[in-house]
Amino acid sequence: MRSKITYLLYSLLACAILGGVAWMVLVSPENPLVTPFRAHIENSGSQVISGPYPLRTDFPVLKGLGVKTVVSLLDPRIPYEAKLLEQERELAREYDMRLLNFPLINVMGHKMRADYEQTARAAADAVTKSEGKVYLHCYLGLHRVRSVRDLLEAQG
DSSP states (O other), rough: OHHHHHHHHHHHHHHHHHHHHHHHHTOOOOOOGGGGOOOEEESSSSEEEEESOOOHHHHOOOOTEEEEEEEEEOOTTTTHHHHHHHHHHHHHHHOEEEEOOOOOOOEETOOTTTTTHHHHHHHHHHHHHHHSEEEEEEESSSSHHHHHHHHHHOOO
């Protein structure tokens, strides 16, 4: 009986440690485990610059490129994205940028909510109505950004 309790306690401890490590990895997108999967900031010279979640070091670069609005596709219903969105709000304020949030959930290219298309269209509409340059991003800068960019390209 004692060994079962010990095993259970060690299992719980291991889960807590792994959960803590996973949390730290997800709320720190510049870490070596996530960095290889992050898109690069894509500046084609148009009104829309896109990429991954902007790090603190990206904000001065975006400001220098003339970005006035950040359109975030992070979803605050996902705990680590809520934390990142909170940090992003502070950085946007610090760099005098407007932050708009259009929550999308997309797992490896699979759209996860019934309102996904409607929300993506609203994000695309906000981008087209924004004055100045816009930085459009999601966590990695891949799937959700591509959904909105496809709508923008379809609009011309």
